Amino acid sequence: MLGLGAMSMPASLFDELTAIVGAGALLRGDEELRVYDCDGYTLERSRPEVVLLPRSTREVAAIVRACNRHDVCFVPRGAGTGLSGGCLPIRAPVMIGFSRMNRVLAVDVANRTARVEAGVVNREVSARVAAHGLQYAPDPSSQPACTIGGNIAENSGGPHTLKYGVTTNHVLSVQLVRADGEVVELGGVADDGPGYDLRGVSIGAEGTFGLVTEATLRLVPLPEAYRTLLAVFDRVDDASAAVSAIIGRGIVPAALEMMDALMVEAVEAAYHFGFPKDADAVLIIEIDGLHAGLARQAERIETVCRERGAREVRVAADEAERALLWKSRKRAFGAVGRLAPNYCTQDGVVPRSKVPEILRTIRTIAAEQGLRVANVFHAGDGNIHPILLYDERDRREVDGVLVAGRKILEACVALGGSLTGEHGIGVEKMDLLPLLFGAADLELMRRVRRVFDPDLRSNPHKIFPADSAGIEVREPQRRAAL
Ligand SMILES: Cc1cc2nc3c(=O)[nH]c(=O)nc-3n(C[C@H](O)[C@H](O)[C@H](O)COP(=O)(O)OP(=O)(O)OC[C@H]3O[C@@H](n4cnc5c(N)ncnc54)[C@H](O)[C@@H]3O)c2cc1C
Secondary structure, eight states, rough: TTTEEEEEEOOOHHHHHHHHHOGGGEOOOOHHHHTSSOSSSEEEEOSSSSEESSSSSHHHHHHHHHHHHOOHHHHEEESSOOSOOOOOSSSSOEEOOOTTOOOOEEETTTTTTEEEESBBBBHHHHHHGGGGGOOOOOTTTTTHHHHHHHHHHHHHOOTTTTHHOOGGGGGEEEEETTSOOOOOEEEEESSSSSSSSSHHHTOOOSOOOOEEEEEEEEEEEESSEEEEEEEEEHHHHHHHHHHHHHHTTTOOEEEEEEEEEEHHHHHHHEEEOOOTOOOOOEEEEEEEOOTTTTTHHHHHHHHHHTTTTEEEEEEOSSSSHHHHHHHEEETHHHGGGGSSSSEEEEOOOOOOHHHHHHHHHHEEEEEETEEEEEEEEEGTTTTEEEEEETTTTTTHHHHHHHHHHHHEEEEEEEOOBBSSSOOOOOTGGGGGGGOOOOHHHHHHHHEEEEEEEEOOOOOOSSGGGGGGGGGGGSSSSOOOOO
């Protein structure tokens, strides 16, 4: 039957896979597999039967062909930092991990491109090209760990994508091992190639089109100078209003991030930046570009913030202070561990002007479920990230998180927004897709998927609601059943 694949692996497939990658790159022991049973979305878990760590596109293609011969499905995994259960194996016994395909293969300074393997860590790319005055712009807060392959699969964003755009704006071509084992290159080094934009449609496919093994990335010049401001507000509504007002004045900062009171409390305890503990919200605003004119732009931003009720606006004094401010922001999720044993990060989008309304709604929904919620998010993009705090040993709280998550996303859609800004659909939001799309739209998307993967073998039972048949809900944690 199409799409279901074998539920478990035949012994002969283990032998074939061992011959392809070698025994040292095949994990099947219980202890070894334990770390692969979830990503950053820990409410659902599912363990593969085997994890393979190939070193080349040739090995990946051979794995895929072997799986096809045995009618076995597979799931790609980068660093497992995903927040929607995208790399959970659902009736896919074989997990293909990209941690050993982690090389920057070539840097072309004249054309400002880098050719990389899929498992290279995002931050490594910018580190490699910084000496040439270049950077890879998309900067998810997980960038010290997440991989380019995962970024491509999720079309990831980051604080600086307000100015620079998301992953799809910075990937020129993608090498894809299709689900039948054929290796194809989608896109090219020149902009706007002929034909349909298959590169574009494959970015954000969450591993359902096959496996990305290499990519050519666009590099952009490092800015000559930065100004990074911290604006402190006594009312979260005022901070939200300042976000719209800054952009309404024609200023597009490189980054415009917000943290609410609970988040500030956790971050201050962890990183000691000097955030005022009694603030209701803070904005981190960065502008970059040519040195000339930046000071004037920073003054304009300060004026807007004060007009909207900021009680204090500070400019980072030097690079060290800027780095600490960004460390506090980008490691904010880590600091949440101080607040509760578990947390679930939601990801939705609303039009920027609706940020005050959605923040009020989030607070109401969390209170109804008896949950605490912290917010740290890409305010300039209207991309909210409420972090629901809970204890997984408390069934009532787990249920509350699931209900609150759904209600928050329903509210985003009702306000004219969307179900995900950057973390993808994964297993988490499959059932919510009909909030945005009708049956005809969903069927059209399924047909696009089948162009790349007719037998639905690559990351099966993801994204589309009808494919959720393989998921079994067990309490207190939902577990995705193989
Ligand atoms: C602390 C923290 C902060 C975060 N901040 C951000 C942020 O600012 N912006 C943002 O967008 N996201 C953010 N994320 C989410 C996450 O880091 C991104 O979605 C990231 O792109 C996932 O990369 P990964 O390598 O960990 O992929 P994984 O989690 O391993 O996989 C993600 C998806 O990609 C697929 N996949 C992985 N590799 C491949 C491949 N080679 N070919 C095909 N499919 C593949 C998987 O099957 C899965 O569907 C954050 C997560 C954490 C934990």
